Amino acid sequence: MEERTESEKGMRMARETDDIAAHEAAEHASAHVHHGHSHAPSSHHAGGHHLLQxxxxxxxxxxxxVASGSFFGAKKVESRVIDALSISVHVGEIVAVVGASGSGKTLLADAILGLYEPNASVSGRIWFDGVLQDAESLAALRGNGISLVPQSVNHLDPLMKVGRQVRGFSGDAKDREIEQNRLFARYGLDESVDDLYPFELSGGMARRVLLACALIENPKLIVADEPTPGLDLDLAVAALDDFRTFADRGGGVLLITHDIELALRVADRVAVFKDGTVVEETAVANFASPDTLVHPFSKQLWHALPEHGFEVIA
Known part of the structure; x- marks a missing residue:
């Protein structure tokens, strides 16, 4: 039924504003569950919504x-890689996605960036900053709100010098040059790297360049797909500390990683990924004990950590 007066409409809007403010101000204990997941103490909903949902x-x-017949007579089948997956990132937090290789974690990153192969069928809903997106709008957000730290260094353009790739072609050139120099110093990249092509970089250097490409864009959300392989421990810790600082300043990070120990060091929540979906999304504090984890696979991951003796449980 429609509101009868402008006054009633104004009162309704005021109530909704108060509800949003109350929701945002509420403290989310690690055991507090809504929206299908538990929360870390730092979780809050700026504007009454998730940064990414x-x-x-x-x-x-x-x-x-090809098993269904000859090569030319093979039938088409649908291979489902991600199945009914739900995950969210709040403003100010890092959510680590952990799980086995080949479980579809990188495909999750691609979907969030609107990177779909021609033979892919995609369903579901993705909201960014409270706005429902489609493939076209997600593609427009790449580098304009959402930055990707890709798993493969092949994402660097082999025909463009590194400095030009990091600085990009938007914004104030001088400001971006200053920020590039800061990031290069942060990750131990000499100024001479600016004039190199990607093939002249070591694997670790290329990965550090990818980090710089993402951080220079001043995004709201960073999707980091295995950002630390090839980095020594000090540089890996520095990279994750930068993600932590980015989140603490009001951004959000979806960190896809095999390194559970490093993830637990900086993340607020962990999404446990298995067989193409998230089986548990929980606060990092709940990884202190298997008794505070719900799903059997989450418990298996806990027991498999080095400090727990790499114990394998059924």
């Missing part, structure tokens, strides 16, 4: 099943 994401690929 993915609901029921399913990604399938149309492929030929």
């Amino acid at each position: 993915v609901e029921d994401l399913t990604v399938s690929f149309s492929m030929y099943d």
Whole structure:
């Protein structure tokens, strides 16, 4: 039923504003569950919504099943890689996605960036900063709100010098040069790297350049897909500390990683990924004991950590 007067409409809007303010100000204990996940103490909903919210994401690929007949007579089948996945990132937090190789974690990153293969079928809903997105709008957000730290160093343009790739082509050139120099110093990259092509970089140097490319864009959300392989421990810690600082200043980070120990060091919450979906999304504090974890696979990951003796449980 429509409001009868402008006064009633104004009162309703005022109530909604108060509800949003109360929700945002509420302290979220690690055991507090809503929106399908538990919260870390730092979790809050700026503007009354998540920075990133993915609901029921399913990604399938149309492929030929060569086992069904000859090469030319093979039938097409749908191979589902991500199944009804839901995950969220609040303003000011790092959410670490952990799980086995080949479980679809990188595909999650691609979906958030609107990177879909021609034979992919995608369903579900993705909100960014409270706005429902589609593939076109997600693609427009790449480098304009959402930055990706890709898993592969092949994302660097082989025909463009490193400095030009890091600085990009938008914003104030002088400001971006200053920021590039700061990032290079932070990650132990000499100024001479500016004039090199990607093929002249070591694997570790290329990965540090990718970090600089993401951080220079001043995004709201960073999707970091395995950002630390190839880095020594000190540089890996520095990179994650930069993500922590970025989140503490009001951004959000979705950190996809195999390194659970490093993830637990900086993250606020952990999303446990198995068989193409998130089986548990919980506060880092709950990884202090298997008794505070819910899913059997989460408990297995806890027991497999070095400090717990790499114990394998059924």
